[in-house]
Amino acid sequence: MPESAPPIASSRIRVAFPAMSSTGPVDHVALVTLDRPEALNAIDFALLEELVDAVEALDADPACRAIVITGSERAFAAGVDVRELSTQTPVSLAVDNDFHRWERLKRIRKPLVAAVRGVALGGGCELAMLCDLLVAGDDATFGQPEIRLGLIPGAGGSQRLTRAIGKARAMELILTGRSMDAREAEAHGLVTKVVPAEATVESALELAARVAAMPPVATIAAKEVVNRAFELPLEAGIEFERRSFFLLFASDDMHEGATAFLEKRAPEWHGR
Numbered sequence: 001m002p003e004s005a006p007p008i009a010s011s012r013i014r015v016a017f018p019a020m021s022s023t024g025p026v027d028h029v030a031l032v033t034l035d036r037p038e039a040l041n042a043i044d045f046a047l048l049e050e051l052v053d054a055v056e057a058l059d060a061d062p063a064c065r066a067i068v069i070t071g072s073e074r075a076f077a078a079g080v081d082v083r084e085l086s087t088q089t090p091v092s093l094a095v096d097n098d099f100h101r102w103e104r105l106k107r108i109r110k111p112l113v114a115a116v117r118g119v120a121l122g123g124g125c126e127l128a129m130l131c132d133l134l135v136a137g138d139d140a141t142f143g144q145p146e147i148r149l150g151l152i153p154g155a156g157g158s159q160r161l162t163r164a165i166g167k168a169r170a171m172e173l174i175l176t177g178r179s180m181d182a183r184e185a186e187a188h189g190l191v192t193k194v195v196p197a198e199a200t201v202e203s204a205l206e207l208a209a210r211v212a213a214m215p216p217v218a219t220i221a222a223k224e225v226v227n228r229a230f231e232l233p234l235e236a237g238i239e240f241e242r243r244s245f246f247l248l249f250a251s252d253d254m255h256e257g258a259t260a261f262l263e264k265r266a267p268e269w270h271g272r
Helices: 045-059 090-096 100-104 123-130 145-149 155-164 167-176 182-187 199-212 216-228 234-250 252-262
Strands: 011-014 029-034 066-070 073-079 112-115 119-121 133-137 142-145 180-183 193-195
Touching: 011 045, 011 199, 029 045, 066 199, 073 112, 073 123, 090 199, 100 123, 100 180, 112 123, 112 199, 119 123, 123 142, 123 155, 133 182, 133 199, 142 182, 145 167, 155 167, 167 180, 180 216, 199 234, 199 252, 216 234, 234 252
Parallel strands: 029 066, 066 112, 073 119, 112 133, 119 142, 133 193
Antiparallel strands: 011 029, 142 180
16 A cells, blocks of 8 residues: 555544565555454444445555455454344334445455454354455354344345355254354355464455455456356356456456566556
């Protein structure tokens, strides 16, 4: 990020632009940290609003090409705020429409990388699954325990968990409310990789930096076509992929990539 770009701060969200990791520069990557330690980063509507506002601002910033979202050592996010949720009614939930912010997160175009330590339960698990890549510390646990409150997942957990690990395992986790550790989550395809707990954020930043080094226009297109694979029939998905492939031939980055390859030099991406 440019040195002139100031850190973004709020009462419960911290955004920074790391310059280096142990393996080298971390260019064009933002680190978003949930900071509600007194509640293990439980997601209430105010925290969700601040998170969405921060990530949307980064999505609109051409200097940012990938975003890492993390929490604390004890908790990525322990779930939704049960105290706040317990006061809701069907009418308040429908009229206030605070849940629409989850859909706004889904519409973020730049790659999101979750860096998970500690518990990622309920809404925390849903937030981690909403990210495009998921780096888990070996102390991380995942689950959708809403059944224990007389509820079901409400921010996409039943849909994303089933698509990630299959019907049988998702059904068992959701119906019993049990959690799974990082290694089980990795074995079933929920996470991208598991790393030593203390290396979680740095590993996520390094992964995000590798993504951010790719051509921005193609990166946005790649994220979109993979996400559509979960939403479209095969034939429609292939048609969407083909059209996106064709459109990239209008980008400066595509021509720069081809020219750099033929000239045997490193490309310079401009995001156009």
